[in-house]
Amino acid sequence: xxxxxxxxxxxxxxxxxxxxxxxxxxxxxxxxxxxxxxxxxxxxxxxxxxxxxxxxxxxxxxxxxxxxxxxxxxxxxxxxxxxxxxxxxxxxxxxxxxxxxxxxxxxxxxxxxx
Amino acid sequence: xxxxxxxxxxxxxxxxxxxxxxxxxxxxxxxxxxxxxxxxxxxxxxxxxxxxxxxxxxxxxxxxxxxxxxxxxxxxxxxxxxxxxxxxxxxxxxxxxxxxxxxxxxxxxxxxxxxx
Numbered sequence: 001x002x003x004x005x006x007x008x009x010x011x012x013x014x015x016x017x018x019x020x021x022x023x024x025x026x027x028x029x030x031x032x033x034x035x036x037x038x039x040x041x042x043x044x045x046x047x048x049x050x051x052x053x054x055x056x057x058x059x060x061x062x063x064x065x066x067x068x069x070x071x072x073x074x075x076x077x078x079x080x081x082x083x084x085x086x087x088x089x090x091x092x093x094x095x096x097x098x099x100x101x102x103x104x105x106x107x108x109x110x111x112x113x114x
Numbered sequence: 115x116x117x118x119x120x121x122x123x124x125x126x127x128x129x130x131x132x133x134x135x136x137x138x139x140x141x142x143x144x145x146x147x148x149x150x151x152x153x154x155x156x157x158x159x160x161x162x163x164x165x166x167x168x169x170x171x172x173x174x175x176x177x178x179x180x181x182x183x184x185x186x187x188x189x190x191x192x193x194x195x196x197x198x199x200x201x202x203x204x205x206x207x208x209x210x211x212x213x214x215x216x217x218x219x220x221x222x223x224x225x226x227x228x229x230x
Contacts, residue, residue, distance in 0.1 A: 006156075034218065043118075043205055043221030044157065089156045101147050101207075102219060104156030 002027045004092050006105025014113050019080055021108045023090035024072040030092040033066060033073045034102065038087045047088075048075070077110075085112045118222035120206050126228045127196055134192045135225040139208030146189050147219065148181055149205040150174065157205055163189060164211065196229045203227075 003026040013019045025033075031052035036044035050057045050064045050073065057064050061080075066073040077084055087109050091102040119138045127133050139146045144165050149157035160179070161171045165186040175181075178196075183189040193200055203226050207219040 004156075036221075041223070043207075043223045045221065046218050049218065091156075101149075101159050101162055102157075103159070106154070106156050 002030055002092050002094065002103040004090060004103050004105040006090050006108060008108060009106065010109045010111070012111040012113055013080055015080055015082060017080055019075075019077045019084070019110055021075045021088055021090070021110070022072060023074070023092075023105050024070075025092040025103075026071070027092070027094065028068075028071065029094045031095055032093040033064070034091050034093075035062075035064060035075050036089045036091065036104075038089065038107075040086075044089060080110075080112050082112050082114065085110060118206055118208055118220050120204075120222035120225050122225060123223065124226045124228075126230065128230050129198060130195055132192065132194045133196060133227060134190055135204050135206075135227075137189045137191070137206030137208075137222060139188070139206070140210075140220055141187075143208035143210045143220070144186070145209045145211045146183055147207045147209075148189070148191050149207065151203040151205055151224070152201075160191075160204075193227070196227075198229045201227055201229045 006023045034049035037047045038044040048062050050066050061078045063076040087107045089107045090105045093102045121136045147162040148160040151157045159172050160175050161181050163183040178194045181191045203224040205224045207221045209219050
């Protein structure tokens with residue numbers, strides 16, 4: 001099955017700086033790569049996603065890049081704000097959702113220092 | 115609120131007891147997933163339904179776990195003879211599966227189980 005590795009596990013940045021979180025996946029058949037944000041005591045919430053026919057996608061301060069050849073994808077957050085503090089998960093899925101739905105990374109705890 | 119709702123939000127039980135969690139997905143979503151999340155980890159797939167049919171179960175789902183979605187709407191996850199290792203957050207998610215494309219999973223806020 002799919003295996004998703006995510007790093008770093010903890011990332012601390014100054015408010016206003018950029019943050020980058022990286023993930024790698026194992027199955028070249030995977031074609032859908034979402035990023036979820038999870039705040040304390042809540043369920044994960046989708047913040048951005050990318051499909052394997054696109055190399056980069058941007059939504060305001062958030063962008064995701066995908067390198068299919070290297071099987072890795074990254075989340076970029078610019079001009080970080082205190083409300084960006086949370087745990088971020090990357091995930092990968094195969095066509096049709098696959099029998100297992102999404103395979104998640106272990107998460108990155110992003111801390112925005114004031 | 116038209117999101118995914120889960121009940122109860124918190125459950126504390128003694129080892130050996132049975133517990134049941136309920137999930138109400140977004141109404142037009144035909145796929146429903148159960149995930150388990152332990153501290154410091156990402157969600158791990160347990161099982162999923164397409165309408166009322168349970169299509170796949172993870173090997174994490176031992177014989178003590180059973181899930182149902184009798185009318186293709188809400189779902190229940192029952193854990194029998196709970197063990198301390200069952201302590202986790204149980205997350206439900208739903209999506210509208212369209213053709214061969216994966217859709218966004220909408221998660222509920224989870225049911226946190228503590229087994230004493």
